[in-house]
Amino acid sequence: MNCAANHQADGGLVAKACADQRLRWNDDLGNSKCAFEQLAAESGMRSAVAVPVQVRDEVAAVLEFFTVEQRPANAGLSSVLIDVGTLVGRVIERRRAEQEQNVLETQVRASQKLESLGILAGGIAHDFNNILQCIFGHTQLSLMSVPREHEAYEAMLGVEEAAEHARELVTQILAFSRKAPGHREALRIATVLDDTIKLMGSSLCPSVTLVTEYDASSGVVLANPTQIQQVLLNLITNACHAMKDSAGMLRIAASPELIAAGSQSVEYNLPPGTYVCIEVTDTGIGMDEATQSHLFEPLFTTKQPGEGTGLGLATALGIVSGCSGAITVESQLGNGSTFRVFLPACDLPETQPAENNTDVQPGVGRILFVDDAPELTEIGKRSLERMGYVVDAFTNSHQALKAFQQDCQLYDLVITDAMMPRMTGQELAREIHNLNPAVPVILTSGTIGVYESQLRSLGIQSFMAKPMQLRSLGEEVKRLIHRKASGVQV
Numbered sequence: 414m415n416c417a418a419n420h421q422a423d424g425g426l427v428a429k430a431c432a433d434q435r436l437r438w439n440d441d442l443g444n445s446k447c448a449f450e451q452l453a454a455e456s457g458m459r460s461a462v463a464v465p466v467q468v469r470d471e472v473a474a475v476l477e478f479f480t481v482e483q484r485p486a487n488a489g490l491s492s493v494l495i496d497v498g499t500l501v502g503r504v505i506e507r508r509r510a511e512q513e514q515n516v517l518e519t520q521v522r523a524s525q526k527l528e529s530l531g532i533l534a535g536g537i538a539h540d541f542n543n544i545l546q547c548i549f550g551h552t553q554l555s556l557m558s559v560p561r562e563h564e565a566y567e568a569m570l571g572v573e574e575a576a577e578h579a580r581e582l583v584t585q586i587l588a589f590s591r592k593a594p595g596h597r598e599a600l601r602i603a604t605v606l607d608d609t610i611k612l613m614g615s616s617l618c619p620s621v622t623l624v625t626e627y628d629a630s631s632g633v634v635l636a637n638p639t640q641i642q643q644v645l646l647n648l649i650t651n652a653c654h655a656m657k658d659s660a661g662m663l664r665i666a667a668s669p670e671l672i673a674a675g676s677q678s679v680e681y682n683l684p685p686g687t688y689v690c691i692e693v694t695d696t697g698i699g700m701d702e703a704t705q706s707h708l709f710e711p712l713f714t715t716k717q718p719g720e721g722t723g724l725g726l727a728t729a730l731g732i733v734s735g736c737s738g739a740i741t742v743e744s745q746l747g748n749g750s751t752f753r754v755f756l757p758a759c760d761l762p763e764t765q766p767a768e769n770n771t772d773v774q775p776g777v778g779r780i781l782f783v784d785d786a787p788e789l790t791e792i793g794k795r796s797l798e799r800m801g802y803v804v805d806a807f808t809n810s811h812q813a814l815k816a817f818q819q820d821c822q823l824y825d826l827v828i829t830d831a832m833m834p835r836m837t838g839q840e841l842a843r844e845i846h847n848l849n850p851a852v853p854v855i856l857t858s859g860t861i862g863v864y865e866s867q868l869r870s871l872g873i874q875s876f877m878a879k880p881m882q883l884r885s886l887g888e889e890v891k892r893l894i895h896r897k898a899s900g901v902q903v
């Protein structure tokens with residue numbers, strides 16, 4: 414309690430005890446200017462004493478005692494009352510320390526949970542990238558075989574687009590596991606909302622009426638598009654889930670909101686400024702206070718196993734806080750919920766999406782391709798052969814090295830996975846570099862960004878994160894083979 418602020422103006426004993434930080438007497442309450450003490454005098458009280466309770470050099474409370482007797486200041490009683498004040502202060506201090514300890518322990522538990530989740534997520538992302546590599550490879554190979562006017566062509570572009578979303582999500586999971594922020598760009602929030610609603614498609618329950626209230630003037634934010642989509646997808650999925658047993662209304666709105674100094678900024682803990690406020694409102698089951706107090710904890714879920722992991726809002730909060738924004742919630746059990754996401758507004762122009770170009774560069778040359786996953790070796794070989802290269806593919810790095818040793822001048826390029834049993838891609842690259850330093854090596858991995866710093870010393874010219882797009886692979890292969898042919902030192 415900030416007692417000085419609460420009692421400054423009333424001229425009573427409490428205000429005086431706060432201001433002086435010492436015990437104050439009044440043995441003539443009838444003369445007090447303080448309304449409360451006047452009321453006490455009217456009901457027969459004649460004297461009062463105010464005892465400040467100090468916690469960490471601050472007056473945390475004031476105890477005020479009244480009596481019907483006229484009692485002037487008394488040293489003996491004062492000393493007893495001061496002891497009482499000190500005792501109460503210690504109890505308050507201990508209580509505060511316990512509360513702070515609890516908050517600290519909760520934060521440590523949450524960060525330990527997040528850390529283990531990060532490790533788990535990193536592992537899943539790595540394996541998932543291999544699967545996506547197959548999806549990309551087969552889809553892009555099919556796109557090369559099917560004429561553009563064929564109806565399957567459009568469908569395959571759809572598969573590729575969905576796989577691209579999955580790839581971005583995996584990148585986010587990897588970023589989450591390394592706590593690295595993704596790249597940011599200026600995003601028109603209306604476009605992100607349109608894309609998200611489109612992506613939800615048939616998962617939006619037909620018994621739910623969707624109301625949208627946003628347009629181009631709703632604002633622009635500086636953020637990572639996949640991350641913001643991830644936040645929105647979770648809020649919308651949660652809202653739909655809350656209405657799954659009945660008809661209801663889902664309202665998605667966005668508008669600029671000015672947070673002025675002093676007012677709401679305290680509530681949202683945000684500095685003053687212009688924000689874009691995105692609101693997701695449902696008329697579903699709502700939440701009681703207990704649920705609301707755990708909402709943003711990782712792994713907190715009230716859903717059945719298989720229906721939710723409890724990571725949605727924890728991740729959303731991490732993303733929004735990373736953008737210097739905030740999430741608030743308003744809900745009543747049985748009466749629906751409104752989640753509000755505040756993101757700092759910016760006026761940068763939107764970046765234009767890249768053109769959808771499915772053409773792959775053809776080329777000439779002999780490539781040694783190594784990956785311990787047979788399905789990836791097969792799709793890699795087929796894709797590169799389709800571009801015109803001769804490819805020798807191996808799932809075993811020792812056998813690949815043997816093939817290279819038989820004729821060190823045979824290959825124009827080596828493409829190798831990084832993590833392989835017995836001999837890693839980096840070790841293979843070093844052996845190849847020792848045998849023929851003119852042969853460029855591309856290292857690939859499903860765990861992005863880890864190896865870049867070591868590349869040069871291993872004689873590796875290029876690193877490509879899985880899943881790779883065939884056209885980027887085609888371009889890189891062509892560039893490196895061309896450099897080798899023109900005698901540029903690698």
Ligand SMILES: Nc1ncnc2c1ncn2[C@@H]1O[C@H](COP(=O)(O)OP(=O)(O)OP(=O)(O)O)[C@@H](O)[C@H]1O
Binds near residue numbers: 652695700704
């Ligand atoms: N709109 C809502 N209405 C009612 N309850 C909600 C709503 N949004 C969230 N909740 C409650 O908060 C819990 C946590 O939500 P969160 O999104 O973090 O995890 P989840 O939805 O259970 O699982 P996940 O998002 O990982 O699939 C939910 O299980 C649910 O109890």
Ligand SMILES: [Mg+2]
Binds near residue numbers: 647726
């Ligand atoms: Mg969720």
